[in-house]
Amino acid sequence: MSPRTALRPALRTGTAEPWVDDPFGRAVRAGRGPLWLRRADGSRLALEVERWCAPAAGADHGLVLRCLGLSAPVLDLGCGPGRLVAALLAAGVPALGVDVCAASVEHTARLGGLALRRSVFDRLPAEGRWGGVLLADGNLGIGGDPGALLARAGALLAPGGLLLVETAAQEVDEVADVRVEGPDGAGPPFRWARCGPAATLRRARAVGLERAERWDSHGRSFLALTRS
Template identity: 55%
Template sequence: MTTTTAWRADPYDCALRTGRGPLFLRRHDGWLLPLEVERWCQAPDRADRSVLDRCRGTVLDVGCGPGRLVAALAAGGRPALGIDISPEAVARTVRLGGSALCRSVFEPLPAEGRWDTALLIDGNIGIGGDPAALLGRLRQVVSPSGCLVAESAPVDVDECCEVRVDDGRGERGAPFPWARVGTRALARYARRAGWDVSEQWTLEGRTFLSLAPQSSAAARA
């Protein structure tokens, strides 16, 4: 089963409909990563606002989830689009007043190569289970003068594995590839994919990197 199909199945959509967890990513060995559904379904917090403050121009939120960031940008008159492979995530984003498409980042996207800012927040560096491929894809999506704001895992980790969405009550989704990368690993993948780290900050226990496309000369070096 594809990653796209997995995220369209319960229990993920069920959690977004109710705005409540518990919800986890379950690794094959039984290890559970809690997913912060309640926070995702609330208004942006202080850490989120630090991300929004760094957005400029047109903004693409990759894996927008229930849409709090897209809706906040739209409320401020900022041009923003969310993409997510979950129909429920897209529907909730639209209900909040944001614009969203049910689309994978690896599918054709509107305005490719012209986005001023792209966001990979809430663990979305894990999309596809291959951070190098994801960051390389976003080099095609973001403009040469744009930026990418990515959130890293709160621990020093570099892991690609197969997981399932699990509600902790016996309901599990289909397996799909996922990745978790800490700050050092994210910076390393970014440089290999043609990005430079222009800023790093931590707030509310969350760490973010702002990435800028490397110049052509630097990318060839």
């Protein structure tokens, strides 16, 4: 299954879609977890629903700061409940979110932001003209192919634009089959990736992106990338 197919919003075809027909939307509407990514081997990774639904804080402010003064608006890929879109708008930075989950799009709107319900691999407005593109909160894992996602995100940037990527804090490089799991059940399986700073940078350089900055904040790790 391609990343595009794996992440397209459900259109009532009878096939369950990850992040759409699973507990994620219910958790966003409730504003709390618990919620996990459950691997096929039984191990699981906690999802920080409460932090995502709360106002921007901590390391989020570093992302917003790096968007100030960009020559064009910012696109938040996999925006979730919209806290970064809202924080950017509050700082005077025009921003748009993109997410496959209807609950995330609705939550972003309640915060005063704008988000589109679609896959990051679908056609998006102003392709090649965004001053900044965000891949935060583990969204580098979208589609299970970090190289393809980084190439897609880089293609959305305007010349001189900045791609801000949150990596795994530790040096990990893995792709796994996972499900979104909550107390009331689990959704369909899909591919998900996790990459630390070094693995992310290797993939970025392979698709024509170069490191502009690397930083750590509040236990989280980030890279700023530009098109070479």
